[in-house]
Amino acid sequence: xxxxxxxxxxxxxxxxxxxAAAQSKTAKxxxxxxxGTAVQYPALDPSQVSLGADYxxxxxxxxxxxxxxxxxxxADINDRIRANANDxxxxxxxxxxxxxxxxxxxEAAVLTKEQLAKKEQLQRDALKDQxxxxxxGRQLQGK
Numbered sequence: 745x746x747x748x749x750x751x752x753x754x755x756x757x758x759x760x761x762x763x764a765a766a767q768s769k770t771a772k773x774x775x776x777x778x779x780g781t782a783v784q785y786p787a788l789d790p791s792q793v794s795l796g797a798d799y800x801x802x803x804x805x806x807x808x809x810x811x812x813x814x815x816x817x818x819a820d821i822n823d824r825i826r827a828n829a830n831d832x833x834x835x836x837x838x839x840x841x842x843x844x845x846x847x848x849x850x851e852a853a854v855l856t857k858e859q860l861a862k863k864e865q866l867q868r869d870a871l872k873d874q875x876x877x878x879x880x881g882r883q884l885q886g887k
Contacts, residue, residue, distance in 0.1 A: 790867040792844055794821075800851075803866060804859040813854045821847045 795803075797818040801811040821843050828836045852860055 790864065790871055791848055792841070793867040793870050794844060794847065795863060795866060795870075800863060804855065804862055806855075806859070810854050810859075814851060817847060817850045817854070 797811070797814040800806065800814055804810075806814060824843055825840055828839045831839065851863070855863060
């Protein structure tokens with residue numbers, strides 16, 4: 745996956761995960777530096793990672809009909825997320841989680857079982873890459 749795509753996926757996942765993920769029971773703690781406190785990174789749910797429609801079309805070898813549907817789903821959900829921009833943070837985050845879940849359901853209806861499995865793997869891979877970046881950042885901060 746291209747680095748820019750990974751970065752975009754991570755930013756989307758963090759924006760959608762919000763503070764609730766940081767307080768999640770599954771949050772990962774890193775060891776504390778000498779004399780410091782442990783840094784907590786949120787344990788993100790792969791289903792909260794939104795892959796761009798164009799990226800999915802390319803990676804999943806979608807048909808033209810699927811491509812049109814995926815792009816329409818992406819545009820609709822993105823418009824609805826932007827419409828919530830002025831809501832209170834907790835309310836906005838709850839709405840965004842619901843919209844991402846809706847997006848996943850709608851995309852699942854468009855994709856074949858094989859494509860859906862590949863999409864889920866791409867989401868997991870994006871999170872693994874981001875966890876590696878977190879760890880590298882933690883190690884660099886410790887030096």
